[in-house]
Amino acid sequence: NCFCMIPTELQQLWKEVTSSHTAEETASNNHSSLDLSTTCVSSSAPSKTSLIINPHASTNGQLSVHTPKRESLSHEEHSHSHPLYGHGVCKWPGCEAVCEDFQSFLKHLNSEHALDDRSTAQCRVQMQVVQQLELQLAKDKERLQAMMTHLHVKSTEPKATPQPLNLVSSVTLSKTASEASPQSLPHTPTTPTTPITPVTQGPSVITPTSMHNVGPIRRRYSDKYNVPISSDIAQNQEFYKNAEVRPPFTYASLIRQAILESPEKQLTLNEIYNWFTRMFAYFRRNAATWKNAVRHNLSLHKCFVRVENVKGAVWTVDEAEFQKRRPQKISGNPSLIKNIQTSHTYCSPLNAALQASMAENSIPLYTTASMGNPALGNLAIAMKEELNGAMEHTNSNGSDSSPGRSPMQAMHPVHVKEEPLDPDENEGPLSLVTTANHSPDFDHDRDYEDEPVNEDIE
DNA sequence: ACAGACTTAAACAAAT
């Protein structure tokens, strides 16, 4: 395990490393903290080499091989920016020497990190680090691909860069596998390399098969599991917009969401309709059914108050009433529980995985979620209060309401209810594809014109 | 078995 190597090897290795680099190159910089002091144990005699430390040569590497070719490529004098220099500190792995200015850094670089066994060995290590990172990246890319394959998400983007919240901007969900009985729900992994389901907890019964039925399945969140509806919608906005996934919320919750999202906290029936179709691909079909349900809910629940307006009737939300019914809903609505659980696993599988990933990298989740959509951000705030209300009822001891915890982390095991396919919507096995790629033309905020929403196109 | 929340379907009436 001698890290020392002859210069030609070093160059060769460097070529290998750099040749495979594209945008990932910068990743090597992130590992400058690797402690090389214990690993660089070269004892070989230094040999003449063409490898030099060129502080101006490379913008992406930590050193450059001093060949005429590379020299010509060098972007001279990056206004005193150097990958090995930052914040007044030498970023040579394991060095961290303080350099007042760039000149002293250069001096330091040439004196302390001149070509010798130690520097060469460190260079070698760094190369290995880069290679490891690339390996890791390749693995992660592969994993991502497998995940997307597993989830039947077709990426139109050539890049494999995870784009968590709009990963499914072009969702293609297909029903390729044989339809399994909802009761049996056999575990048949789609690919041997990927887990059946991203969830690990509990007696999960979600299967790839159930994924295929993603559209008509009835699954709802339960407030019991303190998942703010706005949060979920915000995070999966693109997903819901493009995939015919039934949002895991009750009609009442969705209606309330729509109304609260409006500037004046009031909507006409038609505007509520439009919100549904705009936000959820699922509600672009079977309009007669869900519109009836919306009307039914508006009439049924006391929390929805009809107000006569100048231009007609609008619906508003009586928050007190809504909150009043929450405890019942929380304590005694098992049908919702299953939905929150399932939503965790398949409506937001990307979220879950992403969140774990983000947690590892200390990336704040919700910033991304609401970014680019102020309305949803506001909603998130509004719904946070709803969440708090729910938790008051849920956690009598209050021990579970750790403030920093993400709602997603409070998820629980999975139960999936398969909902029989609507016999009227037999558009073929690839029904989901039909709406998968429509452009966000429903972005117009004046959601009044009754756009042709492909309703009842069977 | 039961209760309660929820969905779906449908009948009906009033308004547009």
Added chain:
DNA sequence: CATTTGTTTAAGTCTG
């Protein structure tokens, strides 16, 4: 007259 809007009833699902 057709459609939309709103109300109500009924049946079914689901789970603690």
